[in-house]
Amino acid sequence: MATTPIDPDRSETVFEDYKGSYSRDQALAEASRCLYCFDPPCVKACPTEIDIPQFIRKIATENVRGSARTIFASNILGMSCARVCPVEKLCAGACVFNDLHQAPIQIGKLQRYATDTAYDAGWRFFDAGPDTGRSVALVGGGPASLACAHELRRHGHRCTVFEQRAVAGGLNVTGVAPYKMKADRGADEVAWVLGIGGIEVRTGVTVGVDVTLAELATDHDAVFLGIGLGADSALGVPGESLPGVQGAVAFLEAMKLSKVSVAGVRRAVVVGGGNTAVDAVRALRGLGVADVTMLYRGDEAAMSGYAHEWAAAKVAGARAEWRGVATGFDAGADGRVAAVRCQRLDAQRKPVDGDVFTLAAELVLVAIGQAKLDALVAPLGLDTKGGRIVTDADGATSRPGVFAGGDARNGGKEVVNAAAEGKRAATAIDAFLRGSAR
């Protein structure tokens, strides 16, 4: 019912974990280093506010079950977050050891140790609440909806998740870098979350096409929109439809779920400077492309991709072309892309007259953002701003009974934000359902 199995023979399997798992001894040693701070900055830096000192102390006392319980009580997606969270920017980046100029506690790796142990042991911590007879439709099967549905089940509301793809899990399955987490592990998490029971997942159903939002709003007592973002945005320059020019998110999805071929690709260009661009660069290097260049319109300091990720990309052998934009693509004799025409920009990002150059490339990935899906919600008349669904702090949209969370609400952040927003919305939905007459 839930998801089609992940293809074991897919391209991403060539990648190894960038941050490996801890052995018991390693976990004990690292956990014992934690100062067990009170009201600490690491917890404040976590969108789901996991009680980090507590879960780490429990590893140190070898109460790993309790440790996992502490993590999951705050964040049911704690297993994937342990792998994919940019901890350098979140918890570990806030660790007080940074102020001592000592290595911060490896919070992500410790969280991985505890949550992997729980998955391996099959420990379950949460039961569904008594059935309330209410039902909620969740649109999109990504982290936001999964976190929301799990919490709704604890309150006893029935859940139906509508996912357009053949697999649930959202970008956690189809998007995140394989050296952080592979698709099958993302699917494990979906199964773990669904283990609470009472969540029906309908894959292959595109809301707006196969069923309308209005229908869902009528058939269910509340609706949660966890639709994320849309397809890769396009540059809108000549030659963009040539074979060999592709959206980066689409390419990464293909790599994670099936086979992509980089045969004959010696040089590749990734257009963009965000985290998806950096992920694409590292992915191409990992797949064996010899020469990978990131073409970014600003300086290194201005890129929105995290510095630690870009540093790792450089270590992996990637290069960058700063202050350049693609103005068009040229085909080679075989009709595929062969070169990217580029224009140099100045510090104000204005074209520098006459400063044009060409990058040879047999593959170009465009990573300049993802489309917004506001058109889907237009029929409901929801307030949107810049393509994001506008909600209050708890995720309630302008229409009573309709809630939103995750990338569709925040414009594109991290898995952990989606987890936090989904859970928070569930609490608001529960209050709404209990407050509203049948």
Place this chain on the structure above:
Amino acid sequence: MTDLSSNTGGIRSPNPFWLASAPPANSGAQVQRAFDAGWGGAVWKTLGTPIQNVSSRFGAHHVTGARHVGFNNIELITDRPLEVNFREIEDTKKKYPKHAVIVSLMVESRDEWRDIIKRSVDTGADGLELNFGCPHGMCERGMGSAVGQEPKVNQEITSWAVEYSTIPVLVKLTPNVANIVPHGLAAKRGGAHGVSLINTIKSIIGVDIDRFVPEPRVGGLSTNGGYCGQAVKPIALHMVASLAREKEFGLPISGIGGVANWRDAVEFILLGSSSVQVCTEVMLRGYRIVEDMIEGLEDYMRSHGFATLDQMVGKAIPQFSEWGNLDLNYETVAKIDAQKCIGCNKCMIACDDGAHQCIHHDPAGSKVPVVDEAECVGCNLCKIVCPVEGCITMAEVPNGWAPATWNDHVNQGLALRPKKGAH
């Protein structure tokens, strides 16, 4: 279902974790926060004639790489007015009827004991704890360990307390004695319903080597204090176990001393404690540590098939024996796991300089040292210094010798295997 509820001499609590009589149990607001955090009981900071404390009053034993493994204090009993304490005890008990609230007491004359016990009982408290343990300050005034070190005085005051009290009376023992057993027996003769131990150990925590003043420093002077915290656990375990195995004793025990986590608590319970009390670890890290203690104990009980606490109290006592009953023919030797060894040679230097010179460099030149098993006495030193868990193990040697203890040898002439490493 695993049942954590505990009963120590008629004092019941939802779990065996109590705050020891000390700063974490100083006031109603604190104790109530602790109960909210999960603590099952609290022994109120000792009441008596309120005192005046010094500043500073704590010191710590830091060991390279680990802070405050031991702790010491020179603080006295409560410095808050008695009426305030009694009002807060009553309020706490009303709000938390299922939790154990025990009033710790220390006064001098019989009349004072009668009066303070009546007022304590009137609060609705679940029990009393007589503080015969404090090793500094109060003993100079003829109380605390001055009582605990004199079995006759201990017995007498205990009997007064039992006479005046309508609720269970625990006697808190001092570890500053050569043998704890007579003191436990004195409390029993006095009619106590149970004992708590240990209180703190007389100590000097360190010396300020530039000022030439011991620590903690009060102006230009210091004094001996009471040692506690994780470092004292081995001493506390021994004293608890010594009473628990004493046939004449048989009273419930509330174990105290260096409990920091659920494992420590399990050890105290296996050696005969029906409840465990914690002071220092709470002072260092807060009430929140109890969450892990509860979960850890529950998990332990589940995995070892204990449905109730009673089933595990004292479970290790039959295995705590006299030296003369140990099998001298039981033989172990050290084994080094070559796959795990990192080549630090810590075992080699330890054995060379501190044991029997039987760990050598590999003649074949690998980084893994070799144990001369013919010489190894199985002392455990190399295993203790090895930084890699599971790398050195002590393997049992089936030497063909029938078991023989020293007592068997002396009394029945049973043969002992040849000594190793004694040349």
